[in-house]
Amino acid sequence: MGDLFKALSDRTRRAILDELTDRDGQTLFEICGRLISRHGVSATRQAISQHLDVLESAGLVRTERSGRYKFHHIDTSPLREIGERWPQPAKEPDK
Amino acid sequence: MGDLFKALSDRTRRAILDELTDRDGQTLFEICGRLISRHGVSATRQAISQHLDVLESAGLVRTERSGRYKFHHIDTSPLREIGERWPQPAKEPDK
DNA sequence: TTGACAGGCAAGTAGCGACTTGCCTATGGT
DNA sequence: ACCATAGGCAAGTCGCTACTTGCCTGTCAA
Numbered sequence: 618m619g620d621l622f623k624a625l626s627d628r629t630r631r632a633i634l635d636e637l638t639d640r641d642g643q644t645l646f647e648i649c650g651r652l653i654s655r656h657g658v659s660a661t662r663q664a665i666s667q668h669l670d671v672l673e674s675a676g677l678v679r680t681e682r683s684g685r686y687k688f689h690h691i692d693t694s695p696l697r698e699i700g701e702r703w704p705q706p707a708k709e710p711d712k
Numbered sequence: 713m714g715d716l717f718k719a720l721s722d723r724t725r726r727a728i729l730d731e732l733t734d735r736d737g738q739t740l741f742e743i744c745g746r747l748i749s750r751h752g753v754s755a756t757r758q759a760i761s762q763h764l765d766v767l768e769s770a771g772l773v774r775t776e777r778s779g780r781y782k783f784h785h786i787d788t789s790p791l792r793e794i795g796e797r798w799p800q801p802a803k804e805p806d807k
Numbered sequence: 808t809t810g811a812c813a814g815g816c817a818a819g820t821a822g823c824g825a826c827t828t829g830c831c832t833a834t835g836g837t
Numbered sequence: 838a839c840c841a842t843a844g845g846c847a848a849g850t851c852g853c854t855a856c857t858t859g860c861c862t863g864t865c866a867a
Contacts, residue, residue: 620721622717622720622721622722622726623721623854625717625720625721625794626715626717626718626720626721627717627854627855629855631717631797634797634798635797635798638797638798638799644813644814645813645814646812646813646814660855660856661856661857661858662813662814663815663816663856663857663858664855664856664857666814666815667854667855667856668855684813684863684864684865685812685813685814685863685864685865686813686814686864687813687814691798693798693799693800693801694800696794696795696798696800697800699720699791699794699795700791700794700795702726702730703729703730703733703786703788703791704733704788705788705789705791705792706788718824722824722825724825739843739844740843740844741842741843741844755825755826756826756827756828757843757844758826758827758828758845758846759825759826759827761844761845762825762826763825779833779834779835779843780833780834780835780842780843780844781834781843781844782843782844
């Protein structure tokens with residue numbers, strides 16, 4: 618089981634999460650293409666694949682295999698831990 | 713201006729935030745002592761000082777100088793960005 | 808069956824980041 | 838004035854991590 622915060626500490630991995638937020642359930646090759654064309658991220662397939670492994674072991678991405686395709690789904694629930702660990706002081710209504 | 717996620721990616725820095733959550737407004741030396749005795753973190757003063765710089769440049773810590781003391785205050789407001797960037801699907805009541 | 812496509816594995820490289828080491832500045836007490 | 842205390846600066850070391858490179862496995866269509 619990997620480290621949630623380590624997973625979030627990389628620009629490219631955050632771009633992957635952005636991309637999956639925009640369109641969930643993409644394959645590795647789709648993610649590669651859209652990262653380049655829409656996020657200005659240049660990276661090889663292998664690099665992205667490794668990033669996806671990190672995200673998956675942090676619980677931020679779940680995968681689902683179907684034939685020769687592997688679909689990637691974002692799971693934001695681990696992020697809840699962050700807000701719980703360092704609580705926000707209740708936002709004061711402007712007076 | 714530093715990187716919020718990079719700042720959170722280190723165990724020791726997260727322990728510092730925990731410590732400031734527990735008792736806000738500590739000096740560098742106080743933080744050093746309490747990290748060792750209460751969080752099992754062994755680190756030199758210089759290491760902690762550098763961590764505090766990272767946290768400050770990420771906006772997670774504000775400092776206030778008074779004489780030869782420098783007090784450190786936690787500021788959790790940058791964390792809000794995280795929840796906004798990757799929104800939680802509204803928690804479904806179990807059906 | 809053959810080839811194209813989707814993905815996986817593993818070793819090597821290079822740069823960044825955490826930490827150390829040694830010395831310096833500044834404030835306050837006596 | 839002197840010294841102890843609180844903190845700062847900067848160069849150097851070392852390990853981790855992102856990325857590359859090269860090759861391999863598995864699926865599907867013709």
